[in-house]
Amino acid sequence: MKTLSVELGDRTYPIHIGTGLLDRAELFGNHIAGRQVLVVTNQVVAPLYLDRVLAQLSPYRVESVVIPDGEQHKSMESAMAVFGTLLECRYSRNATLIALGGGVIGDLTGFAAACYQRGVPFIQIPTTLLAQVDSSVGGKTAVNHPLGKNMIGAFHQPRCVLADTATLATLPDRELSAGLAEVIKYGLIRDPEFFLWLEASIDGLLARDPELLAWAIERSCVNKAQVVAADEKETGERAMLNLGHTFGHAIETGCGYGAYLHGEAVAIGMCQAADLSARLGWIDAVDVGRITALLERARLPVIPPPELSADRFVDLMAVDKKNVDGGLRLILLRGIGQATLPVVVETSPLRETLERYGRG
Amino acid sequence: MKTLSVELGDRTYPIHIGTGLLDRAELFGNHIAGRQVLVVTNQVVAPLYLDRVLAQLSPYRVESVVIPDGEQHKSMESAMAVFGTLLECRYSRNATLIALGGGVIGDLTGFAAACYQRGVPFIQIPTTLLAQVDSSVGGKTAVNHPLGKNMIGAFHQPRCVLADTATLATLPDRELSAGLAEVIKYGLIRDPEFFLWLEASIDGLLARDPELLAWAIERSCVNKAQVVAADEKETGERAMLNLGHTFGHAIETGCGYGAYLHGEAVAIGMCQAADLSARLGWIDAVDVGRITALLERARLPVIPPPELSADRFVDLMAVDKKNVDGGLRLILLRGIGQATLPVVVETSPLRETLERYGRG
Structure with a gap:
């Protein structure tokens, strides 16, 4: 233990x-x-x-x-x-x-x-x-x-x-994958070494290798515990744990609770956050590709549901509690292993990201 | 101001x-x-x-x-x-x-x-x-x-x-009186001088003399602020603010929310707490008389509703959140201006108090 x-x-x-x-x-x-x-x-x-x-x-x-x-x-x-x-x-x-x-x-x-x-x-x-x-x-x-x-x-x-x-x-396979979405998130937001390890270990994790799973859980909890200890009530850096979550919550609410598992919605949301980060010039296409590929290898969805239009997405995201006084604030990426604090995002690149999929 | x-x-x-x-x-x-x-x-x-x-x-x-x-x-x-x-x-x-x-x-x-x-x-x-x-x-x-x-x-x-x-x-007269129940409570639990002042001023308060009301509010808030500052989460002395409340909550729940105003139920409960304190030998009959008389002069009820039997009272009181792990704990009085911390009360004197009224 x-x-x-x-x-x-x-x-x-x-x-x-x-x-x-x-x-x-x-x-x-x-x-x-x-x-x-x-x-x-x-x-x-x-x-x-x-x-x-x-x-x-x-x-x-x-x-x-x-x-x-x-x-x-x-x-x-x-x-x-x-x-x-x-x-x-x-x-x-x-x-x-x-x-x-x-x-x-x-x-x-x-x-x-x-x-x-x-x-x-x-x-x-x-x-x-x-x-x-x-x-x-x-x-x-x-x-x-x-x-x-x-x-x-x-x-x-x-x-x-x-x-x-x-x-x-x-645990059903689908829920194992949903959990891996949050595991991958820690690598993405603050632990680039862990992201590399996950790229190397994802197949073993899916095969439920007990030692690999135990290590992934421990490393994830170390990351989470550090962030929470530094900012319990989310007045600062804890917000980075929400990478992909404003997109993801919109998917969960918009499609009805239960249609997507939380981790699945977050996986899609992290792909959208990566896409938007690239549109803002903060990460490059190679990074977006690595992120999407790792999530796909973890058997997670990476494309938002086609029934959610960009308008509906914006509408749902505006309700999310990370948004202060009407401005849409998102956690984005400056690199793999480096999340931003919440940034106010212009409508235009956000809509490009939302419209990229399905109807793009 | x-x-x-x-x-x-x-x-x-x-x-x-x-x-x-x-x-x-x-x-x-x-x-x-x-x-x-x-x-x-x-x-x-x-x-x-x-x-x-x-x-x-x-x-x-x-x-x-x-x-x-x-x-x-x-x-x-x-x-x-x-x-x-x-x-x-x-x-x-x-x-x-x-x-x-x-x-x-x-x-x-x-x-x-x-x-x-x-x-x-x-x-x-x-x-x-x-x-x-x-x-x-x-x-x-x-x-x-x-x-x-x-x-x-x-x-x-x-x-x-x-x-x-x-x-x-x-404010309707009935609600003014209900508020006076909590005002009187501060005198009873920790401010004997204030209790004396209330005995002298109760008629003026009922006549809504603005200066008397302002003073009663200020003195009450001073008492409340001191208790809260010392024990915000009610791990100790804040509990004394609940004098009469376990009885009172039983009356409010048992008679249906709205039948009694909160202050009215607390007034009855404080009389019951005083009666029980006297049965335990902690205060004398003169104190009980002064307490009951002041509440009556404030046009508050001092006798519990006859439809609540002693059995039903005990049942309702056992749900109250001041009761830890099954024992019935009550705030009682050691004198006018001196409340106890929560004390575990024997069934026998409690039932005597509950049975005293109506069917006694």
């Missing part, structure tokens, strides 16, 4: 990465203060791992909530179901929530923990690659609104993250 | 108290960073004060949301209406929310501000006595759940509080 630390003063917490962590009761017990525990999971994960988690929690009163699978269930309705169970069980502000699942479950459970009785502790047990390398770390929690993704949320750090890499064995 | 300060490090903010503050544009402008403003108010307050507030906001893009009046609208549905308007208007994370109204509007707007895009700034303009002396100060925000009051919320401090005492001229 490898342990990293997210350094946030009195909210500092560990990320444990390794195989078989789900069976180690002491890792749970170290981070549960009261006697009441609620496990939130989904219908796909519950049959695979819920019993094993419950087996570690025998010293506690434990209840569970099982949400249907899919991004469309990262909703206020799901959060209200969690609140309802907590209240029916008379759980106090000393209760601990456990998120067992992917990014949807982690974001939803974290949001419920942030708001129940104005904040109770929670533990992240990410079971997808995407959640292990990104969403379980850093304390961003949210539910979606029909008009925009992650628009209702809170910063609420977990007490610990338990990333059991053995759970990736049951 | 009198200005107090809630000392919370980089979240320190002023409370301005005085007449005519609604017409002073500079008080708004000092605390609005972006160009987008959303005013949230209710159907009673809007016709009285919304235009005056909008007149101060001409430099900004301003939208407003008008919620129906009443505690039953301090709900997630109302919060979703606020989120919907913010998103339809494409408001960014640089938008400022303004709460114009009583405690329901302040708590609801504060919660929406806490969660919209993981937190945007907000300003409190309390227009009821209760909101001016209590709920607008200290950053507790929440909506109610059908199973429990204030169960979904966040700590989110406002950028400033503008308490225009002239708005109390339009």
